[in-house]
Amino acid sequence: MKNVDSKSHVRGESVYLDDIPLINGTLFACVYDSPVAHGVLKSVEIEEAEKSEGVVRVITAKDLIGDNEIGNIFHDEPLFADEEVHFQGMPIALILAETEEQARIAAKKITVEIKPLEIVTDPRLAHAKNDLIVPPKHFKLGDSEAAFKASKYVFEGRADVNGQEHLYIETQGAYCVPTEQNGIKVYSSTQGPTAVQRCVSRVTGVPMHLIEVDVQRLGGGFGGKEDQANAWAAMCAVGTQLTKRPVKYALHRIEDMRMTGKRxxxxxxYKIGLDKDLKILAYEVVFYQNAGASADLSPPVLERTLFHCTNSYFIPNVTATAYSCRTNLPPNTAFRGFGGPQGMFV
Structure with a gap:
């Protein structure tokens, strides 16, 4: 198969989101995100930001025409924090300004009052509180209880696998342009154009057939731009809808790492039983998945963990249980392997 992009890549001619020529009148966006991981959002003061040089509009949840919801599998993820904040980095307001620098300066002028609530980052603690994204998932093969009684050797232990940042070279971002009949054209760095289209439609209230999503190419994704690209496209679309002007937002690296989910x-x-010849007879395991603050793609990732929980071995007797635990971290998401590596590691 011929790589049609190789020549333009090495010449620096390939066009990514940040290379798209800007239309005259384009506004630049910047998010003001929660400084704390969990709390009741008592007030948001945007007056000073609105007076800041170059600022055209400051958008919060109350300004949305459509639904304040970007969750795909489950509707449990608001675009902007409204009553509570659920993780440090959760978007609270969007600043639109004539230049990127002006938007970022204005964002620093927003102040919030947040009543602190308990912060949970350990999935085992979330499980103990029964704070789960979905009911537990199970995989069973044979009779592990009887097989352990017949095992010569039995080993038990605990395994912990940390997260991983996608670190795609091109950060998250979107560029939205108003079109005829109150439509919106969305340039998005996404692995799921239809997911972006559906999300933008829900948040703006604009029918899907009036929303065009253009994905020229991605500067890396690895799963991190399946569902997580939706938020930035929706924010820019809302900005375009309310101002009737093009809106662009390309996240800085630290913003991306702070506000987006990981592996x-x-x-x-785990508990594993072997016979006298060290052949595996039985295996039992309980997984505690750290889903973060909302579902995102955690349920199918959890199921994939169960599919791969015996690694490359055939084990005749298996009992596996998996819990998707809600914590106060950015919603974790797809990453290459999609839950398989975590299951195989154990």
């Missing part, structure tokens, strides 16, 4: 961290308890 899911897992904690697990």
């Amino acid at each position: 899911h961290p897992y904690s697990a308890d």
Whole structure:
């Protein structure tokens, strides 16, 4: 198969989101995000930001025409924090200004009052509180209880697998342009154009057939731009809808790392039984998935963990249970392997 992009890549001619020529009148966006991981959002003071040089509009949840919701599998993820903040980095307001620098300066002038609530980052603690994204998932093969009784050797332990940052070279971002009949054209760095289209439609209230999503190419994704690209496209689309002007937002690296989800961290308890010849007879495992603050793609990732929990071995007797635990971290998401590596590691 011929790589049609190789020549333009090495020449620096390939066009990514940040290379798209800007239309005259384009506004630049910047998010003001929660400085704390969990709390009740008592007030948001945007007056000073609105007076800041170059600022055209400051948008919060109350300004949305459509639904304040970007969750895909489950509707449990607001675009902007409204009543509570659920993780440090959760968007609270969007600043639109004539230049990127002006938007970032204005964002620093926003102040919030947040009543602190308990912060949970350990999935085992979330499980103890029964704070789960979905009911537990199970995989069972044979009779592990009887097989352990017949095992010569039995080992038990705990395994912990940390998260992982996608670190795609091109950060998250979007560029939205108003079109005829109140439509919106969305340039998005996404692995799921239809997911972006559906999300933008829900948040703006604009029918899907009036939303065009253009994805020229991605500067890396690895799963991190399946669902997580939706938020930035929705924010820019809302800005375009309310101002009737093009809106662009390309996240800085630290913003991206602070506000987006990673590979899911897992904690697990395991028990394995072997016969006298060290052949594996039985295996039991309980997985505690750290889903973060909302579902995102955690349920199918959890199921994939169960599919791969015996690694490359055939084990005749298996009992596996997996819990998707809600914590106060950015919603974790797809990453290459999609839950398989965490299951295989244990």
